[in-house]
Amino acid sequence: MDLFYSPEYAKTGDVIPFYDRETGKFENYYLKNWNPDAPKEKVVYGWHRITTSDNRKYEEIPTNIHGGTGSVIRVNGLYHMFYCTFDQNPQAQWARHATSTDLTCWEDIPEDKFGPDGVIYRMSDWRDPFVFWNDEEKKWWMLLAARENAPTERNGCVALCVSDNLSKWEYRKPLYAPRMNQAANECPDLFKMGDWYYLVYSNYTDGFCTYYRMSRSLNGPWLRPEVDTFDGRAFYAAKTGFDGKNHYVYGWNPTRGENGWKFDPEQDFGKDYKTWNWGGSIVVHKIVQHEDGTLGVCPIESVADAMQQTETVDIKGLTGTWKEEDGIVSCQSQDGYSASLGSVIPEQCCIKAKLTYKGRPTRFGLALQVDEAFDKGYYLMFEPGFNRIEYRSGLRMYEQGGQMFPYTVELERPLHMEENKEYELAVYIQGTLGVLYVNNDLAFGFRMYNEKARRMGFFVSEGDLTVKDVHILTEKE
Incomplete structure (x- = not known):
């Protein structure tokens, strides 16, 4: 059995972790990137649900949701999915909302679709919604990968919207806007461990990693630790999950060889010379918290215990x-x-x-x-x-x-x-x-x-x- 989940005829893209207290399992989802040689009868596009009790062995079921990264929550017995879709002519990105009673069949709510406001946030990037309950404010918070209206193109930020009902959202200034990256801070994620809040995001400009920032308050300031990454270049779009005991971070280790960016050499020297693909295999790390609040990672038990x-x-x-x-x-x-x-x-x-x-x-x-x-x-x-x-x-x-x-x-x-x-x-x-x-x-x-x-x-x-x-x-x- 694989140590790191690798689907047949496909690559794993962004993982959306969700621990369901009702089943006692991670009912995760991921974006599936099919290989060019995948048999047509096997190809099912959209989000795929992957259920696991050990973060190593997965049972996979496709859903009817077509779109980009997001998050899943459970409220009063109903599951809510927040995801994103993309228009091409003209280009636009949208946050979307769907609900489900069984985690597999989802009903989209078209009237809850919304994009950037064009005032605080530029009318461009608006994706990867992450929703959680802010108990201090007694409101729902949504984080998004966005661009603020800033003086330069270094405007990638983590946007913030708030809601009372999960349907109508109020725009607020960015939760985190370092004016550092020339692209949106992707796959935003947030969790609390002990007395610290941790903001997680990925970016592919001025580096290509999943990063984290830390704060004693949701209102900041967001501090950059000396080592602010969980892994290296070959671990991207990582988001976190919590089972009530341990925190985990889920990313993908990319494969090589499809030349998706049209950057490979004309002569074939083998895959080591080729550029990274989008997606690959799921790699899960267990998060370790140090005394000063900074984070490290170690192998998950199911991987470490497999080697006997x-x-x-x-x-x-x-x-x-x-x-x-x-x-x-x-x-x-x-x-x-x-x-x-x-x-x-x-x-x-x-x-x-x-x-x-x-x-x-x-x-x-x-x-x-x-x-x-x-x-x-x-x-x-x-x-x-x-x-x-x-x-x-x-x-x-x-x-x-x-x-x-x-x-x-x-x-x-x-x-x-x-x-x-x-x-x-x-x-x-x-x-x-x-x-x-x-x-x-x-x-x-x-x-x-x-x-x-x-x-x-x-x-x-x-x-x-x-x-x-x-x-x-x-x-x-």
């Missing part, structure tokens, strides 16, 4: 001097780059290890899908000098790689690093999809296409590295 069959990994040095004593492998490599090789990577597994560095290495970390040549493959590089983890794929080994990615960094995640501190790694792999967790607090998703069925390894450059407790975990047959 353990294989101990022997590490073989390729370059440099690697020593093993009592199951602990170490390497001193002050004058250059040292590489080692371990076991073949199963199609679906979890790789665990604990790493500690000394000195000032330029980088150290875990290599995936490599062989004795230690060139083609994928590298999770810890770089203390930059306080980041960088993901680099084997395409960097090709001269042609510079034509496609003329950048210093391919993917990265911030991580403050300290000498002699232990870093516990858990990398969950499902075919081409990978998610790294560090110290059960940081997540970093990625994709691996060109290289398969090869080995894992470790490396360190111009510093010392200690590796211990290396295991590959798989599901019991």
Whole structure:
């Protein structure tokens, strides 16, 4: 069974989480992006309902709702869906309202359709409505992805409307308007955890991530934490859900290969060289709250507990001097780059290890899908000098790689690093999809296409590295 939900013949787009206290399950929805080769008889457009009790195994049912991202609430035994639709000639976006008694068959309410006011908000972006009850004001609040009327094109904001009856909405000034992004702040979401409120949104300008802000009050100010993301570039349009005990954040790890943006190279060097698709596989992280109110994430229980069959990994040095004593492998490599090789990577597994560095290495970390040549493959590089983890794929080994990615960094995640501190790694792999967790607090998703069925390894450059407790975990047959 998949670790991360990937529908047949399709990709998962935005997830709309909804925990139903009546069923004790997440009655989630998602936007389905069908693959070009999907059999016509299987294609059903619109929102798809996905019921789950563990955030890993889903039962899927299509609905009759056609539109973009939104939210679902239950009021006095009736379910309310808020979603969005798009007109093309002329272009316009609308917030919509539908109701249901069974979560599958929905009745749209045409008279509740509304768009931006043209005064506070520009007559353009108006989508992804998120509705919740503000107990302090005793009103319903709706957040939307919008653009404010601002002096520059950096006008992406989280719009705010309020209502007494879920039908007629009053426009208010934006809940959050940083005048930073040249596009609407998509998929807005809000939740409270302890004494803090958290505002979540996604944006694809000046970065491509799901971000969060935090405040002691719904009226702000909304503070930006030092690390203001849940994951990296390969985790987007994420929204949160709460089952009464734990908070989760649901995003999608995109696939590659359809050239939807018409940006791929003319010559085919494999999918690693191709641009990201819209949608892919659902990745769910469990949210962790720190003492200062900032957030981290860790694996959900159903994914972590799935990997029970353990294989101990022997590490073989390729370059440099690697020593093993009592199951602990170490390497001193002050004058250059040292590489080692371990076991073949199963199609679906979890790789665990604990790493500690000394000195000032330029980088150290875990290599995936490599062989004795230690060139083609994928590298999770810890770089203390930059306080980041960088993901680099084997395409960097090709001269042609510079034509496609003329950048210093391919993917990265911030991580403050300290000498002699232990870093516990858990990398969950499902075919081409990978998610790294560090110290059960940081997540970093990625994709691996060109290289398969090869080995894992470790490396360190111009510093010392200690590796211990290396295991590959798989599901019991």
